[in-house]
Amino acid sequence: MKIIASAILLLAAAFLTVALSSDSQVTVLSSEGIIIDYDEYNTEWAPVDLKKHSTARDAVAEACSSSGHTISFDADGTISEIDGIYSNGTFDWKIWIIDKGSTEWTGLSTPYDQTIAGTTAISVAYRASGELPTIAVDMLGSSVYGFEQKSRTITLAPALTEMMASVGGITTLVGTDKFSNYPSTVVKRQNSGDIAIVGDYTNPSYEAIVKVKPDIVFCDGSQYNHTQLSQRLKEVDICTIVLYESESIEMIRDNIFLMGTAMGYDIAVKEILSELDYAVKEIESKLDSPYATDADTMISLSGDMSPWVSGRYTYAHDALIASGGSNVFAEMNGWSHINSEQIVKRNPSVIIILTSEYKATQSEYDALIASLSDEWKGTDAYKDGEIYILTEEAGDMAQRPGPRYAQLTELTSRILNPGVFDDFKMPKYIGDNYRDYLTYTKNLGFEG
Numbered sequence: 001m002k003i004i005a006s007a008i009l010l011l012a013a014a015f016l017t018v019a020l021s022s023d024s025q026v027t028v029l030s031s032e033g034i035i036i037d038y039d040e041y042n043t044e045w046a047p048v049d050l051k052k053h054s055t056a057r058d059a060v061a062e063a064c065s066s067s068g069h070t071i072s073f074d075a076d077g078t079i080s081e082i083d084g085i086y087s088n089g090t091f092d093w094k095i096w097i098i099d100k101g102s103t104e105w106t107g108l109s110t111p112y113d114q115t116i117a118g119t120t121a122i123s124v125a126y127r128a129s130g131e132l133p134t135i136a137v138d139m140l141g142s143s144v145y146g147f148e149q150k151s152r153t154i155t156l157a158p159a160l161t162e163m164m165a166s167v168g169g170i171t172t173l174v175g176t177d178k179f180s181n182y183p184s185t186v187v188k189r190q191n192s193g194d195i196a197i198v199g200d201y202t203n204p205s206y207e208a209i210v211k212v213k214p215d216i217v218f219c220d221g222s223q224y225n226h227t228q229l230s231q232r233l234k235e236v237d238i239c240t241i242v243l244y245e246s247e248s249i250e251m252i253r254d255n256i257f258l259m260g261t262a263m264g265y266d267i268a269v270k271e272i273l274s275e276l277d278y279a280v281k282e283i284e285s286k287l288d289s290p291y292a293t294d295a296d297t298m299i300s301l302s303g304d305m306s307p308w309v310s311g312r313y314t315y316a317h318d319a320l321i322a323s324g325g326s327n328v329f330a331e332m333n334g335w336s337h338i339n340s341e342q343i344v345k346r347n348p349s350v351i352i353i354l355t356s357e358y359k360a361t362q363s364e365y366d367a368l369i370a371s372l373s374d375e376w377k378g379t380d381a382y383k384d385g386e387i388y389i390l391t392e393e394a395g396d397m398a399q400r401p402g403p404r405y406a407q408l409t410e411l412t413s414r415i416l417n418p419g420v421f422d423d424f425k426m427p428k429y430i431g432d433n434y435r436d437y438l439t440y441t442k443n444l445g446f447e448g
């Protein structure tokens with residue numbers, strides 16, 4: 001694995017103009033350079049003064065040379081190899097750019113004599129036809145490469161705080177939103193005053209953030225207030241990264257990578273993504289069994305007569321599919337508000353309720369079941385006693401699109417497939433003790 005030394009990142013400190021939109025520009029502390037991209041999330045940053053080069057080819061050649069890598073071009077200008085890794089017709093080296101004001105990669109054509117002026121990111125990537133380079137910019141089009149390592153950070157959403165923990169950055173936190181209550185180390189540092197509360201999830205405080213003098217602030221792109229705050233903070237030279245709305249497990253992984261890269265934690269972010277991959281593959285391997293089921297499942301945010309349910313483009317849906325289940329509301333987009341008649345029509349055989357309204361006790365579970373409407377009670381899930389609630393810490397985990405998606409996948413797999421995962425008998429209510437029912441993902445290390 002090609003990993004650039006952290007020392008190089010610490011030396012990089014030149015000003016780079018980054019466009020937030022076609023008509024708004026701000027200045028942030030970052031170095032210029034080129035991304036050498038060997039595989040998804042396996043990237044290397046090569047600082048290069050782009051102003052010295054009139055073409056993409058010249059800039060990439062210097063990036064490889066300065067990083068100690070060989071690079072060869074064919075007569076027509078195509079890249080034949082980098083560091084002994086050869087283009088072979090199936091996987092090829094190509095040069096890509098992201099223009100200012102964009103978040104999309106655009107492939108350049110040989111002989112790569114195009115100008116590189118006006119670009120936010122440049123990558124030379126080893127990819128199969130149709131594949132794109134690793135994500136490199138945040139939701140507003142700001143590059144996450146070339147920053148100094150950060151020692152004072154703020155996260156403005158619970159899922160982002162968990163991501164910070166996963167890449168090993170808890171000790172850098174000087175501020176979080178008031179709902180960030182995991183891992184426990186964060187809560188302890190909030191109580192001691194080492195971490196300031198800088199507002200709630202939907203309404204972060206500009207004044208509170210500026211007061212603690214962060215090096216970088218991580219925002220949630222699903223919140224309009226976060227994107228507006230990002231621009232205000234950049235105007236006073238506070239660096240911000242606006243992460244994408246996590247509609248899928250893939251996007252959660254992209255966000256973890258973006259955060260870790262912006263922090264300069266290259267090795268840590270690769271390790272955690274590799275650990276998550278390994279754990280999920282272990283679960284998938286276990287599900288390759290004749291005893292696995294594809295239970296018709298509904299994931300709901302409450303036991304209301306007309307609840308919000310998980311459709312596609314939610315990370316809960318992705319975890320369900322990875323668990324071998326079938327989402328009865330898969331044709332809906334995102335979290336969707338349904339009526340009670342739709343529950344009857346879809347007739348799920350398993351229902352999983354994600355909630356914070358109940359305690360993980362038999363009496364609370366019984367109260368929820370008793371409160372269900374007749375439509376709920378007409379389902380096979382109710383008749384067969386296959387309604388589960390994830391509450392307390394398990395409920396938080398299941399509703400936050402962060403690195404604990406692998407743990408949600410294992411819990412869901414165990415609920416749906418008792419014939420495959422027979423080492424534990426799953427209770428109908430799971431709360432703060434959810435780790436007691438995990439094996440493959442129990443010790444992923446997010447306590448930090």
